[in-house]
Amino acid sequence: xxAQVPSLPPVQARKSLQASDRRSGYGLLSPAILVxxxxxxxxxxxxxxxxxxxxxxxxxxxxxxFIGLKNYGVLVNSGVFWHSVWFTVxxxxxxxxxxxxxGMLIALxxxxxxxxxxxxxxxxxxxxxxxxxxxAQMWGxxxxxxxxxxxxxxxxxxxxxxxxxxxxxxVSAVISMMVADIWKTTPFVVIILVSGLQMIxxxxxxxxxxxxxxxxxxxxxxxxxxLRGSISLAALFRILQxxxxxxxxxxxxxxxxxxxxxxxxxxxxTSLFQNLHFGIGASIAVSTVILVLAVCLIFLSxxxxxxxxxxx
Amino acid sequence: xxxxRTQRVIGWxxxxxxxxxxxxxxxxxxxxxxxxxxDIGAYPPSLFPRHWTFAHYTNAFVKFGFAKxxxxxxxxxxITTFLVLALASMAGFSIARxxxxxxxxxxxxxxxxxxxxxxxxxxxxxxxxxxxxxxxSYQALIVPYTAFNLPFAIWILRNYFLQVPGxxxxxxxxxxxxxxxxxxxxxxxxxxxxxxxxxxxTFVAAWTEFxxxxxxxxxDNMRTIPVGIALFSGQFNIPYGDxxxxxxxxxxxxxxxxxIFRRWIVAGLTAGAVKG
Numbered sequence: 001x002x003a004q005v006p007s008l009p010p011v012q013a014r015k016s017l018q019a020s021d022r023r024s025g026y027g028l029l030s031p032a033i034l035v036x037x038x039x040x041x042x043x044x045x046x047x048x049x050x051x052x053x054x055x056x057x058x059x060x061x062x063x064x065x066f067i068g069l070k071n072y073g074v075l076v077n078s079g080v081f082w083h084s085v086w087f088t089v090x091x092x093x094x095x096x097x098x099x100x101x102x103g104m105l106i107a108l109x110x111x112x113x114x115x116x117x118x119x120x121x122x123x124x125x126x127x128x129x130x131x132x133x134x135x136a137q138m139w140g141x142x143x144x145x146x147x148x149x150x151x152x153x154x155x156x157x158x159x160x161x162x163x164x165x166x167x168x169x170x171v172s173a174v175i176s177m178m179v180a181d182i183w184k185t186t187p188f189v190v191i192i193l194v195s196g197l198q199m200i201x202x203x204x205x206x207x208x209x210x211x212x213x214x215x216x217x218x219x220x221x222x223x224x225x226x227l228r229g230s231i232s233l234a235a236l237f238r239i240l241q242x243x244x245x246x247x248x249x250x251x252x253x254x255x256x257x258x259x260x261x262x263x264x265x266x267x268x269x270t271s272l273f274q275n276l277h278f279g280i281g282a283s284i285a286v287s288t289v290i291l292v293l294a295v296c297l298i299f300l301s302x303x304x305x306x307x308x309x310x311x312x
Numbered sequence: 313x314x315x316x317r318t319q320r321v322i323g324w325x326x327x328x329x330x331x332x333x334x335x336x337x338x339x340x341x342x343x344x345x346x347x348x349x350x351d352i353g354a355y356p357p358s359l360f361p362r363h364w365t366f367a368h369y370t371n372a373f374v375k376f377g378f379a380k381x382x383x384x385x386x387x388x389x390x391i392t393t394f395l396v397l398a399l400a401s402m403a404g405f406s407i408a409r410x411x412x413x414x415x416x417x418x419x420x421x422x423x424x425x426x427x428x429x430x431x432x433x434x435x436x437x438x439x440x441x442x443x444x445x446x447x448x449s450y451q452a453l454i455v456p457y458t459a460f461n462l463p464f465a466i467w468i469l470r471n472y473f474l475q476v477p478g479x480x481x482x483x484x485x486x487x488x489x490x491x492x493x494x495x496x497x498x499x500x501x502x503x504x505x506x507x508x509x510x511x512x513x514t515f516v517a518a519w520t521e522f523x524x525x526x527x528x529x530x531x532d533n534m535r536t537i538p539v540g541i542a543l544f545s546g547q548f549n550i551p552y553g554d555x556x557x558x559x560x561x562x563x564x565x566x567x568x569x570x571x572i573f574r575r576w577i578v579a580g581l582t583a584g585a586v587k588g
Contacts, residue, residue, distance in 0.1 A: 017485075018411055021410050021411050021491060022410065022411050022412055022413070024406075024410060024490075024491035024492070025406040025410030025411065025412035025491075026406070026412055028402040028403060028405060028406040028410070028491075028492075028495065029402070029403045029406040029407065029412060029418075031399050031402065031403075032399040032400060032402065032403035032462050032466060033403070033418075035399060035455070035458055035459045035462065036422070036425060036459050036462055036463065038459070039433070039437070039455060039456050039458075039459030039460070040425050040428065040433055040459055040460070041425070042436075043432075043433035043435075043436035043437050043440075044428070044432055044433060044436075046436040047432065047433070047435060047436050050435060050436060050439075061442075061443055062439060106326060106330055109322055109323050109326035109327075110323050110326055110327040110330070111323070112319060112320060112323050113320060113323035113324050113327055114323070114327060116578055117574070117575075120327060120331055121574055121578065122567075122570055122571055122574055123331045123334055123335060124330075124331075124334065125570045125574060125577055125578075126334070126338070126563075126567060126570060127334060128516075128577075129516050129519075129520070129566045129567070129569070129570050130520070130563065130566075131519070131520045131522070131537060131538045131541070131559075131562065132520060132522060132538070133522050133538040133539075133541050133542045134341075134538075134541055134559040134562070134563070135337075136542075137541060137542075137552070137555050137556070137559065138337050138338075138340070138341045138556070138559070139337070140550070141340075141341075141344065141550075141552050141556075142337065142340065146353075146355065147352075147353050147354060147355040147357060148357075149340060149357050151355075152355070152356050152357055183333070183334075183337070187330075187334055188581065190330070191578060191581055191582075192581055192582060195578065195581075195582040196582070236427075237427060240427040240429070241427070241429075243429055244429025244430060244431060244523075246430075246431070246522070246523045247522040247523065247538070247542075250522075250526075250542065251542050264431065265429060265430075265431040265523065268431045268434070268435075269431070269434075269523070269527070272434070272435055272438070272527075273438075273527055278435060278439070281435050282435045282436070284431070285431050285432050285433075285434070285435055286432075288429060288431050288432055289428065289432045292427065292428060292429065292432075296424070296427075
């Protein structure tokens, strides 16, 4: 039997086929987009609306009354809020820079003896897969001022003479928290950088060494420029992720001592679910969104000028 | 590659030191979970347990009901993973291989959404969940986790679908297959590695998430492992032995997962290089 030949002229047939493919495409895409829109986009927009209201919990739901920008007025005049913005920003920047620099040094050292498989890759992936709350409890025990093992190590090595209450003073609490974060995330950065390094063709290096370049020159003229794109992207995502930091201070320091380790997310959680200030909580959420968008824009423009700089 | 002996020696030394620094805290947590309370609070601490006890493990399960936290975490993480795979594979196929409009804006939009911190959505989500009576339920976590993990999964799967030759689509069409049949029977089996990567990233994210789990499911019966471990508390002291016993039990399955799926995790980290 002969196959049925479509009676439409070829061009028209292809067009209608294309249209039906497109409809199927939207059909397959829409469930995912719908879930994302309902759970992320709609709440962000709703947050803006909530932040302009005074919200009282009632037994059946909520009572909202429009108060304009008053919630933001409270925030702007609050030292606690500005402290948490400042803490969140410098915590994100310092930890990510340390993780990248340390990660790069380790990656450069081990790239020739590490093929990203076997035992060592499993070990490096374990902190990535670790529940942050567990790592926070673990470090809390290590840092304990009375019986913590860290005090035992540093006093035995005569680095300090008296045990230190690591989580007891603002500066040491911030540093202790950063160390816990760096311990958990650096292995992940190392994996990304080692795989990036191994993708650079070996003959680039050979050519440079034949031309008499030293290691430092090779790093700055070959390795770094070729990795710059992936480093910037990884840095951007890590910084934005660090902006949401919550689990670690919640368990390790509970934001203290005082409010020295209180991140924006922790402040938001406190005003929402402990003080039930939903309007204030929403305005903290909106401020976080604005901060995230601002960082994205700064990065994008820096990245673009970097790319244009390369082209010039 | 020009490579000296010293370079290799330095490489090995750094690698081994690095692995030891990663593992030491785990060692400490592990032996602490077997020490009697007297030794846990002792100073100077004993670097090897002098007396072994299994009491913290029984405490974690009998006194704190750790088994129900594990069950809750497994239910939430497994269902989330299946939902993400189903929705993300369809969406990834559509973006990679079908003539839909606005592909680039969709991809960039997904990328931006994937970096928003949960605090941005947690207030309105809480109010909505309270209104519809979903607080302290599995779906209160499954639905948000699905949404938050979809963007990365769509990106990964789109990249894998792009590697399958587009000619297969035309060939299947000539044979009379519908688009969905083509996707399900021909393309999906060819992207198994991408599915593994998306699955393990989603599972780990759902297994480790704390903020939403704490806020939406705070009643003891509905707590997941992270919430349970964060809220373990004693009357006078932090019960570190019991906390670490529960922690060790919940680390084991994930370590097995990492050992099995390490190839696909590395593939995801290096391809996406975006998710922590």
